[in-house]
Amino acid sequence: MTIRFVSFLMLIVSFLSAEAQAEKKSKQPNIVVFLCDDLGYGDLSAYGHQTIKTPNIDKLAETGIKMTDFYSAAPVCSPSRVGLLTGRSPNRAGIYDFIPGPKQSEDLRHLVHLQKGEETIPERLKTVGYATALVGKWHCSSLFNNPAQPQPDYFGFDYWFATHNNASPSHENPRNFVRNGEKAGLIEGFSCQIVVDEAIDWLDKKENNNPFYLQVTFHEPHEPIASPEDLVQEYLPYSNGRAEAEFYANVANVDKAVGRLLAYLEENGTDNTLVIFTSDNGPETFSRYSGAKRTFGQTGGLKGRKLWTTEAGFRVPGIVKWIGKDTYNGTTDAVVSALDILPTLCEITGAKLPNRELDGESFASLLKNGQFKRKKPLIWGFYNALNEHQVAMRHGDYKILARLKNNGEYLPNLNNMYKGNEELIKSSELTDFELYNLRDDSREASNLATVDPKVFNQMKNLLQKEYQTLLNGSHIWQE
Template identity: 80%
Template sequence: MILKNTRNITILTLLFFSVLMSWAQQAKTTEQPNIIIFLCDDLGYGDLSSYGHPFIKTPNIDKLAATGIRMTNYYAAAPVCSPSRVGLLTGRSPNRAGVYDFIPGPKKSEDLRDKVHLQEGEETIPAMLKTVGYETALVGKWHCSSLFNNPAQPQPDYFGFDHWYATHNNASPSHKNPKNFVRNGEKVGQQEGFSCQLVVDEAMSWLDNRKGNHPFYLQVTFHEPHEPVASPEYLVQEYLPYSNGLAEAEFFANVANVDKAVGRLLAYLEEKGTENTLVIFTSDNGPETFTRYPGAKRTFGQTGGLKGRKLWTTEAGVRVPGIVNWIGKPMYTGTTDAVVSALDFLPTLSEITGAKLPNKELDGESFLSLIKTGKFERKKPLVWGFYNALNQHKIAMRYGDYKILARLKNNGEYLPQIMNVYDGNEALIKESELTDYELYNLIEDKMESVNLVETEPKKFTEMKKLLYTEYGKLLEGSHIWRNEVD
């Protein structure tokens, strides 16, 4: 009789703890936010009205900024698309993954760029979030592999996306009626509409058809305002009076169309009663240079007074709009000059959701304290090693209020522009010395116009030493592409 009662008590105890664990899990799921990252393509620091554009109207994005955090010192992981996206996904400098420049198609090249892709073993935000119950989707531009929709290289699903509706690079033939989207490995074919609106349509369709009540991670990667630009005619006509011709009006309308797409998705969430949603809005790099290549005839992006443009290691190449809004939860609201990077998204989302960090060297750090309290002091320097920079200084580092830049020289010769690091130029890069330094106080001189190397020798010595150490570590950890199978 005593044994029977003891057995019953044991069973009841197990049931009790099972219920408690179930409740705890449900509470955890309820607390975990839905997460949306909006990522534009070639949107400059000054291209939103909330960041000072005099003509483009972006009321939906501006509202996100006004009711959330508008960051004035937010940085992309690279000054060009593919490495920037890889950095965002992994929380690591894209050099570590071997993605040094934009990824072209699979045409054979001597420098092995045809092999470049986000490789097996790289751990990403969606894969991390799936371990704590998230459903995940990518809608828009991928551009993280040379062989898109080809089993020879890992595709978005390998990196944790349950659903993907994407293109390799740009929408083709333009943003209007694109025909190069792929949905979960199947070609979609010709579509009617503009890319940013089609991407949001897909996002809402995926949200409508999700099973269960799990939190979601949704990465919305717009093609706009990257060329080939195409915009709704009614918006073009609206901006013609404020522009210097049709081409500029088309660009203005392109950004405005993105804002309308963002507004549609946010209105959908509100209509569905979706609360507790963390929304991030940003760009992959700075604005394109007008007519840099034959198709860049509508590239009228603005830098907001920063130096350089896309493909530069100066501020306009990497400093872009950065907005965070935690809908339905208390958070700090206002403008901040805290230094934040796309590399920080992964560790921040890890801390928020309880997901375990990847067992990799991370270059980002959590800025959850900024979201909660408005205070964040960056500990890790931000280092860019962009060997194809259009400006002379291929190496740059932001730490605190200061930024230092350096050229690379080997045997008395400056390095040429380099698009990939492989066994044919590994020694050239690794044996090069940092030289021709420039130093700027970005709080006092965001235009990088007054070189402080001679006037602030103590700070220069400090920053030079730190750059030598940090760039050395990055160089040591960078992936080198080789002719044999890696």
């Protein structure tokens, strides 16, 4: 075999390989994940709100998949975001509650952050050629924009434009955005529109044709709320005062921002784009703290609110639409979690799963044929719950809740797990169980713990097993 012929064969192989890679990339969808902040299960007209108009998000639901039983990873912001990014219970990452600033505290909350070693959606997608960006709220570290803790770029975001927590001083004219490590200063406008402006600018300037992963994390409708005056005036006649009108207008402004980005994608020929829309937790409680004066979110009849382990704490809107692909279209009551987004995107894009214990599972079959039956129970251990039950699990049609008791006393509310309370938490026993059939009773009104002993014992035993597994894998903070 001559050298010339071998060189020719190598050229052909190289060409075919390049063609195969190009074909693979053309099949990989662009991905946009919209994540709202404190948007309740009943805050969209697609989910039953009688006043707020959300036509753009409603269209996603009408032409895509509207999920009625979609769950966030936690009933509060920081652990919920970490769960979505990693596909793992946030307890495994040591994120048990919202992350405050760096002020020292006895329970070591000032140390809490998404740690090196955790693998995320953008990190995984970068391995198969994706360009990645985060625009909006981060809230996954106590030291924001500080090299002492890993920042969004460490976790796979090529580009990031974010705030630590809320837009400040409000959604209007925020001053606290950081762009790739540099403070952006005062930006005029409203946060959700600013975030979409940044997303569009990044897409415009993207230098290659690689598929992209874009995570759009709105601050709305979390306090401190500020809304465009024209929208406030539009909702005033249908509200009980200006504060409620401001909340309604806030959600409506998010819908307009979503519509702007979707219109941009349509106009610019991105005809293979998977869009996911959801919220980090349920709606805030009115006047729970001094700044919560415009928190008029609705639960759609579910029990509780943000920070509760009942349904309204973490059952949230969940919508998926694969633009440009013939997929299932309709409403589903399949039990799906934000934890499932990472394994689903890995399956769709060809990325390998993280070499870590995952709690989510792929719902790619739901996109294909509308069928998905999860095998893994969904379990939450939230030690700062506003209701009495700090542990909850959904499996099939049923949900079981439990309190925690240690030496005859109920476990107090806790914000973090660290060496100082590890033994207290781990030696506490599950007690005071409640059982609900959510298919028949989504409002959690009829406790079946004593009514259906067979199912109760099955769920109780499963909860004890799953909770122990969660405890064994939970991160313990120490100095």
